Amino acid sequence: MSDESKSVVGSLAHVGITAKYNFLNYFRARRFYVMLAIIVIITGLLTTLVGYYRPPSFVGGDALGFYGAGWGSFASFVVVLSAAFFGGDAISGEFQNRTGYFLVPNPIRRSAIYVGKWLAALAASTIILGVFALAMLANGLFYFPGSIPWEFVESFAFAWVYLVAAMSLAFAFSSLFKSSSISILMSVILLLFVFNVIDTVASLVAGIEPWFSITYAAGIISDVLNVPYPAHKVVTSLGAGRRFTLAQFHATIPEGLLILGVYFVVMAVLGLVLFERKEFTS
Amino acid sequence: MAPSIETRQLTKSYGQFTALSGLDLNIQGTKCVGFLGPNGAGKTTTMKILTGLIRATEGTALINGVDVVKDKKAAMASCTTIIETPEIYPSLTPKEALSMLCEIRGVPRQERSKTIDEVLARVKMSEWADKKVGGFSKGMKQRVNVASTLLSDPEVIILDEPSSGLDPRGMSEVRDIVMSLKDRLVFMSSHLLAEVTEVCQEVAMIDHGKLLVYDTIENVTAKFAGGGGAVEVSFAGDVDEPLRARVSKLPGVTSTTKSNDRHLIVKFDPAAVTQDKLLESVAGLKAGALTFTRASGLEDAYLSLIKETL
Known part of the structure; x- marks a missing residue:
């Protein structure tokens, strides 16, 4: 093969x-296929339990309530796992x-x-999220034929944005560690537990809005399925004379998208810098 | 312009440990150069820096005159490598993995299939071309790795122990492939001195991160192998210190070095003793001597230049 026949391949093509x-x-x-199996198990269980017990939270109200109880409760979990x-x-x-x-x-x-x-990872995860959304949609249309709430479409879009941000975070951890199991475990622990604990401690205990938390921002996925949209800050008074107050925060949609966007950018840059500097040592 | 590999004051430190210390190496032209040294000498470190897998602490590494740090894409455009037995994505087939590299290297679409078929045939992997790599043995994967170095008509090929993981037939086939690469610069590290002697025209020896010598095999052998003869004796049991001492005291023996647990390299003065008499003397020790082989000149030179194995 002559040098002339070889073309210079640009970075975008790469x-x-x-x-x-x-x-x-x-x-x-x-x-x-393991991820697909997990989705099949989750949707299979939901379909069976809802079909058998007919819980009011799912089928007692309108279509929005159904998607809120099903999709709204599990979409974040599917995003984190993917x-x-x-x-x-x-x-x-x-x-x-x-x-x-x-x-x-x-x-x-x-x-x-x-x-x-x-x-590539985002494409594979989007397929998984899409399969879960289709399964939820099929269930929803069974109980509420002809009714696909616009809020469900919005919620799917927010779940995808959360996936973009979570993928950036997972990639940053992947660039930080050389062990596959440690980087996967760190991503799961952080996104499923640590951020949620931080959210709870910050809002309920300290009364601070956890604007710095990715899982707080991801709350818009389920919140958008509530009509009306939850108040930004809900204060509950407890105890004798209502002396104790607990604050609960809900990110507004623009705020949630902004936080997820910042996570995406910061983690993408961090992960890229780490990968550029990382050395292939034995 | 002739293909070239050049390092200027190349240094690599890991904390207090210095893996490479101001390595200056300038290889020009189409030939095969063996890169020799004990474990931990800095061979793989040098090759990793040359291919952008790690960064030098100081100094410069150039391929065909292009700095690999400043413009890795240009430096690697005409260079292919095998460093430390690479793994291939397990769900891909050899055809797909090689197709990925062809696309990255800008091999025209209409030439890809033919090129891949040719290189797979050269490494005897044609019948496995469409099977997933995940099920391959280490040797089969290494054959695909060797095939990957032949894609895109490279001017420079960097091979880090290319025979690693291969069976004797595979090793022989890799040697044949390397020997057939007449119009390229092949830079190959190996612990197999016989392989280097057979395949390479020049050698660079390195120890403790420093270049000891870079010259033709003939010149290195003439300068460092010494004028005397040398045989390698294998014994039925381990070569302990008393046995080595007994052999050292035989008439005409100038030095003895253990090459491994059961092998001893015996250097002798041909003016004082002929080889057949020396072998008779060694056998006369009744110490379990099994075989005698003439030690290669390169091996002598290696042993004379490199005194420690770590």
Whole structure:
């Protein structure tokens, strides 16, 4: 092959190439089908339990109530699991599994590899989230035929934005650690437990709005399914003489989207910088 | 312009430990250069810096005159590598993995399929071309790695122990492939001195992160192997210090070095003793000597230049 026949490939094309082959790898990997199985189990359980017990919270009101109880309760969980499954070891796996030794020593920038892998992980996760949304939609249409609330569409869009931000965070952890299991575990623990504990402590105990928390912002996914939209701050007085007050915060939609956007940008930059500086040492 | 690999004052430190210390190496032209040194000498570190896997603490690494830190894309455009037995995405087939590299390297679409078929045939992996890599043995994966270095007609090929993980036939085939790369610069690290002697024209030896010598194999052998003869004797049991001392005292023996637990390299003065007489003397010790082989000149040079294994 002559040098003249080889073309110079731009970084944008490299992003597309990396995304294509990584998506192919995700799509054929066991973990994709494990995630699908988890979605099938969640929706199967919901469908069975709702069909058998007919709980009022699901079928006692309108379609919005149904989506609020089903989709609103589980969408964040599906997002976190998808981000951790597909993004948690996307970069650390290149080091631990040594696949980086095949890909990195080529005429390709690390940033193109990072962005390509991020897009592939996002695409795989979007399929999982989409399957869950379709399953919820099928259930919803069974109980409330012909009624798809606009708020459900909004909620799906917010869940996807949360996925974008959570994926950035998972990738940042993936760039920080060289062990796949540690980076996946850190992503799950943070997104499922630590941020939720921080939200609770900040709002209920300290009375501070947890504007710095990604899971607080993700509350818009379920909040948008409540009509009217919950008040920004709800104060409950407790005890004799109502001396104790507990504050509960709900991010407004613009605030929630802004926080998720900031998480996406900050974590994307942090993860990229970490990956650029990380060395392939044994 | 002839292909080239150059390092200028290349230094790599990990805290207090210095893996590379001001390495200056300038290799020009189409040839195969063996990169030798004990474990931890800095061979893989050098190769990783040259391919952008790690960064130098100080100094510069250039491929075809292009700084790998300042413009990795340009530096790697005509360079392919195997560093530390890379792994391939397990759900991809060899065809897909190589196709990914072809696309990254800008191999035209109409040439990709033919190129991939050719390189897979060269490493005897054609019948596995459409099977997922995840089920392959280490040797099969290494064959795909070797195939990946032949894509896109590279001018420079950097190979870090390319025979690693291969069975004897695989090793022989890799040697044949490397020997067939006449019009390129191949920079290859290996612990197999016989392989280097067979395949390479020049050697660079490194120890404790410093270059000891870079020259043709003939010159290195002439300068450092010493004028005397050398044989490697294998024993049925371990070579302990008393046995080494007994061999050292035999007439005409100038030095003895353990090459591993059961092998001893015996240097002798041909003017004082002929090889057949020396072998008779060693056998006469009744110490379990099993075989005698003529030690290669490169091995002598290596042992004379590198005194420690770590």
